[in-house]
């Protein structure tokens with residue numbers, strides 16, 4: 104658990120990496136990032152000099168990278184799309200596709216969150232696990248249960264993770280009797296209770312926000328989507344849902360909502376397609392839908408690991424970006440098999456390369472572009488681009504310290520402490536970052552800060 108002690112002025116000394124633009128990383132080998140007592144970045148020095156004689160910073164605490172490593176912005180995850188309640192099902196999806204996966208694996212697990220002690224155990228673990236993987240901001244789906252959803256908000260706050268916490272709304276008969284809202288009115292009432300809870304624990308939304316969460320169009324009645332759209336307009340609270348993930352789902356939406364022009368049109372008709380809406384997946388959108396989403400300034404969370412695992416399809420991220428839509432990355436636990444945005448970054452690159460094998464190189468995502476989606480792109484998706492996503496003066500310090508193991512002469516054997524990346528000493532800085540992106544894991548994330556507060560550390564950080 105993070106300490107409650109007030110923050111000290113701190114200078115983070117050592118190499119740092121962050122996105123400069125969509126396709127360019129800044130690789131600074133000799134950096135110093137000054138963070139004030141409120142967790143805000145006050146200066147960024149590219150030459151590492153003058154750390155101790157900067158006026159007012161003479162007695163600041165110094166955190167230095169030892170060995171091979173660099174500071175990198177926290178992932179935003181976003182994790183911009185993760186079902187906290189589905190965490191125990193990681194890797195469990197068999198041969199299912201979306202609609203049978205929901206009935207077989209997902210609803211029975213989510214339904215069990217009426218048990219608050221079970222929820223406490225799972226939610227503590229998923230927040231600890233995502234923090235350990237460098238996720239400093241997450242947009243969570245909880246379940247329909249108000250006490251467990253409020254507990255997830257409390258746990259994120261206590262553990263120091265920035266989070267959007269959604270109480271899942273689902274009142275249609277697609278869902279089983281044991282796991283569905285009694286009515287649209289009851290879904291609204293329950294959402295209001297969760298909104299009130301967050302107002303109580305974090306009135307200024309410094310870390311925690313509620314997020315209105317209709318599960319997806321087939322899980323909701325037209326009436327409930329409209330009422331949730333009204334709640335969104337009335338409160339200004341952001342929204343999240345799923346869209347166009349799977350072809351059978353798209354057909355079902357056509358049957359259920361014949362009066363709407365398209366799947367995106369269903370949400371637009373309900374007043375939900377706004378600049379504060381995060382749409383997960385968006386695999387099978389038409390160009391007309393993409394343009395509608397762009398015009399409404401809604402955002403998309405790309406979930407490539409999930410889309411491959413439950414064989415939903417290959418999302419064309421380049422087309423979304425070219426249309427002018429803001430895109431971030433989501434693990435989509437547990438459709439997605441990993442809680443790590445680093446893993447999802449790789450998956451985004453792989454999916455784009457599979458599309459490129461049929462459609463040409465222009466659709467390939469580069470390492471730089473995928474890292475942008477994992478940080479600054481995600482920040483835009485959750486509406487926090489002025490606060491987080493990179494090491495810029497005025498932003499809050501959400502960061503991870505990445506450390507990679509240097510292979511010493513004569514050190515031929517692997518031991519338990521060794522992480523997955525071996526550095527031999529002749530790699531350029533750019534290639535060191537590439538080795539982390541393609542082989543790194545949580546063992547390389549030795550410390551994590553949110554708003555300047557240390558929220559996770561391993562023995563290697565302390566060492």
Ligand SMILES: O=c1[nH]c(=O)c2nc[nH]c2[nH]1
Pocket residue numbers: 186201205209318319345348409435438
């Ligand atoms: O990936 C997904 N996970 C879910 O839980 C879900 N519900 C509706 N559609 C969904 N897609």
Ligand SMILES: [Zn+2]
Pocket residue numbers: 184186345383435438
């Ligand atoms: Zn999802």
